[in-house]
Amino acid sequence: MPTDANEQSVGLVTPITHHFEHDFELACGKILAGYDLVYETYGELNSERSNAILICHALSGNHHAAGFHSFDDKRPGWFDHYIGPGKPIDTNRFFVVALNNIGGCSGSTGPQSINPATGKRWGADFPGLRVRDWVKSQAELSDLLGIDVWAAIVGGSLGGMQALRWSLEYPERLKHCVVIASAMKLSAQNIAFNEVARKAIMSDPAFHDGNYLEHDTLPRDGLALARMVGHITYLSDEVLGSKFGRELRSGSFKMGQDEGVEFQIQSYLNYQGESFSGAFDANSYIRMTQALDFFDLAREYDNDPVAAFENAQCDFFAVSFTTDWRFSPERSQEMVQALMAAQKKISYVEIESKLGHDAFLLPNARYQEVFAAYMNRVHKSIKRKR
Amino acid sequence: MPTDANEQSVGLVTPITHHFEHDFELACGKILAGYDLVYETYGELNSERSNAILICHALSGNHHAAGFHSFDDKRPGWFDHYIGPGKPIDTNRFFVVALNNIGGCSGSTGPQSINPATGKRWGADFPGLRVRDWVKSQAELSDLLGIDVWAAIVGGSLGGMQALRWSLEYPERLKHCVVIASAMKLSAQNIAFNEVARKAIMSDPAFHDGNYLEHDTLPRDGLALARMVGHITYLSDEVLGSKFGRELRSGSFKMGQDEGVEFQIQSYLNYQGESFSGAFDANSYIRMTQALDFFDLAREYDNDPVAAFENAQCDFFAVSFTTDWRFSPERSQEMVQALMAAQKKISYVEIESKLGHDAFLLPNARYQEVFAAYMNRVHKSIKRKR
Secondary structure, rough: OOOEEEEOOOOEEEOEEEEEEEEOOOOOOOEEEEOOOEEEEEEOOOOOOOOEEEEEEEOOEEEEEOOOOOOOOOOOOOOOEEEEOOOEOOOOOEEEEEEOOOOOOOOOOOOOOOOOOOOOOOHOOOOOOHHHHHHHHHHHHHHHHHHOOOOOEEEEEHHHHHHHOOOOOHHHHHHHHHEEOOOOOOOOOHHHHHHHHHHHHHHOOHHHHHHOOOOOOOOOHHHHHHHHHHHHHOOOOOOOOHHHOOOEEEEOOOOOOOEEEEEEEEHHHHHHHHHHHHHOHHHHHHHHHHHHOEEEEEHHHOOOOOHHHHHOEEEEOOOOEOOOOOOOHHHHHHHHHHHHOOOOOEEEEEEEEOHHHHHOOOOHHHHHHHHHHHHHHHHHHHHHHH | OHHHHHHOOEEOOOOOEEEEEEEEEOOOOOOOEEEEEEEEEOOOOOOOOOOEEEOOOOOOOOOOOOOOOOOOOOOOOOOOEEEEEOOOOEOOOOEEEEEOOOOOOOOOOOOOOEOOOOOOOOOOOOOOOHHHHHHHHHHHHHHHHHOEEOOOOEOOOHHHHHHHHHHHHHHHHOOOOOEEEOOOOOHHHHHHHHHHHHHHHOOHHHHHHHOOOOOOOOHHEEEEEHHHHHHHHHHHHHHHHHHHOEEEEEEOOOOOOOOOOOEEEHHHHHHHHHHHHHHHHHHHHHHHHHHHHHHHHOOOOOOOHHHHHHHOOOOEEEEEOOOOOOOHHHHHHHHHHHHHHOOEEEEEEOOOOOOOHHHOOOOHHHHHHHHHHHHHHHHHHHHOOO
C-alpha cells in the first residue's frame, strides 16, 4: 500500500469467506452441496440498511475491488479508481459489497474447490454457469448481510450483465442498476474471440482435459494466449498505437540484423500473458467466457428486450466508451432504446476515451464526473426515503 | 471445374516451376544457393511485351490466382473474381503472371524445401524474409519472362505492400501500381494479432522449434488457432453477425441442457482452422507474418512517405473497404495523402462493403466497376504507346 494512498483509499481490507450450507441448484440443473463465497465490504451499512451498493465483477475480476490487502500490496483492488472516500462510489456514504463469483478462482467455490461427492478437485467437471447463477448466489449473500434492497448494483462488462439480470430477476431488490461498458448479449465476433481463447487453453497439452491440477501442471501457454487475445481486444487500436507504435524492444531494423528483433508490443503482450497465466485458473476462464457467450437478456422474452425490461422497477444508468469495440456504444444504445421503449428511467452517457474496453476500469475525468453525479442521485434518493 | 465456369474463366491452368541457378542474397544477408519459383500465366503476352500484369499474393495466397487445375477442382484460384475474360483484369487484353513467393509452401523455395547445405529440409532455419526479397525475386522472374516493364503490378493486403515496394525499388519497371486493402505499415494492433498467431504455432508442442517435419508431425492445433484469429480479424463484426448471429449449431439454450451447446460461429471457426492447418505450412506462416510486421515503406526515408514516393514513376490506384478494420480506409488515406504530396497520379476509392478485409477477394459490384474502369485506363495507356 503506497503511503500516499490513504486519503482517497479505503485502506487495508480483509476478505471474508462465508460457507452456505444448503444445496444450491444451478441453471444447468446440477446442484452444489453447499458453496463458499468470498467477499469484501467497504464503508458502513446505515441503520436503515438502505445504503448498500453491490459490485459485480467482470471476466478476470474478483472480490477485491478496492483498497489493499497488506502494506506490501503494490496495487489496489480492480475498481479502486471509483470506490473510496470522496470517489464516485463514496465509502463515506455507501456500504459497498464486492464478491468473487461462483466458478471463480479467488476463494469462492469453483473448479479448484473440492467436489464433496468425489473428494477431489472439481477441475473440468465443475458445472457450466449462467449469469443468473451468480445473481442468485448474490441474492443469498444479500440475505446473509440483511440487505433487502440494494441502493445500486454496479457492474462493468460481464459485471454489467449481472446488474441487468438482477433488474429482471429481483426487480424489487434494487433501486438503481449501473451498467458500464456492457451489452444485452454478445455479438458473433465476441463469441468468436472467446472461442479462440478457450481453444487456446484446451489445445495446451498441459490442460489434460481440464484435470491439470491432478497432473500437477498448468496450461500456462494456452492461458497466456487466451489472455493475449483478450488484452488486444480490450484495448483500442489507438491506444496500442500511441503506447507502443512500431517501437522495438530489442534488435535493429537494419537489413541483415533481423535476429532477435522484437517489437515492444510483442514483449508487452507476452509479459501480460505469462503473468496472468500464473495467477488465474484456466477452468474458471473457460466457465466465465461460456457464461458471457450464453448471456442473452431477452431470449426468454421472445427476443424482445422491451418485454424483458417491462418488470424492472429500478432506474438505470448506462455508460459506454467511444473506442470500446468489444462492447461498443451501439450495444449500450440498443439497451437504452429498449429501456426507453419500456418506459424506464434511463440515463446514458458515452464517454470519450482512447482506451477501448479497459476504459471502464481506468481514470477518466468525464467518466469520474458523470459517475459521481449519478451516485449523488442514488445517495439523495436514499435520504429522501428516510 | 464447374461446367458453367467457362465463359468468364481462364479455364484449366498449369503451374510452371523455374529453378534459378544463381545465388540469391536476401535482405537479411543470408544466401539461397539457387531457388525455385512456381508461377502461372493467363492470357497472351503481346508482341511489344507491354501488356503484362503481375499479381502479388497476400498472407496465405499463392501462384494459383485464377482458373482451375483440373476438372475435379471445385474452387478456382484466389483472385478468380477479378481475373479472366471480361473481368477487371481482362485476360483477353492482358498477360497475367501470378507466382508463389519465396518462403511460401506451394512450390516455391521455402521452409519445406531442402537446404542444399545440409541435405535436410530448411524448417525453422529458413532465413527471415522482407517484402523486398519477394520484389527482387519477382524482378528476376520478370527478366526470365522478358518483361522489362509491367503494365501494372496488382496486390491486396500483403500483396499491396509488394506492389508499393516495386514502385520504389524498380520505378522504371511498372506503369501502374494497384494497391488494394493495404497500408504503408502495420499498426501495433496488427502486429499484436500476428504475435498471437505466431505464439499459438510456437506453443504447440508438435512445433518442435520449427522442425516438425523431421519429427513426422504438424503443429495443427497451433496453426488452426492462428488461422482462427486471422479469420475473425479479416472479417467484420457486421458480417459475422449477419452470417452467424447467435445461432446454435447443436444443443439447446434451454436451462439444464448446456451440454454440447455450440454456436454456429464456433463450429465454423474450428472448421476453418482445421482445414487450413492441414494445407498450410506453419513455418511459412511465421515467415510471412514477420515480413508483414517488418514492412515499413518510409522507414529508410526518415519515416517520410512523401520522400519515399519521390522516385516513383508509375500511376497509383488504391482501394479500401469501409468495414476493413485491419487495413482500414484510414491507412489507405494516409498513403493517398503522401502520394498527392509527392505529386504522383493517384486514384483512390473507398468501397462500401460489409465483409471486412476479405472484401478485397470477394464479389462486389462497385469494386468490380471501378477496378474494371482503372484497368481500362491501364489498357488504353498500352495502346497509346504503340
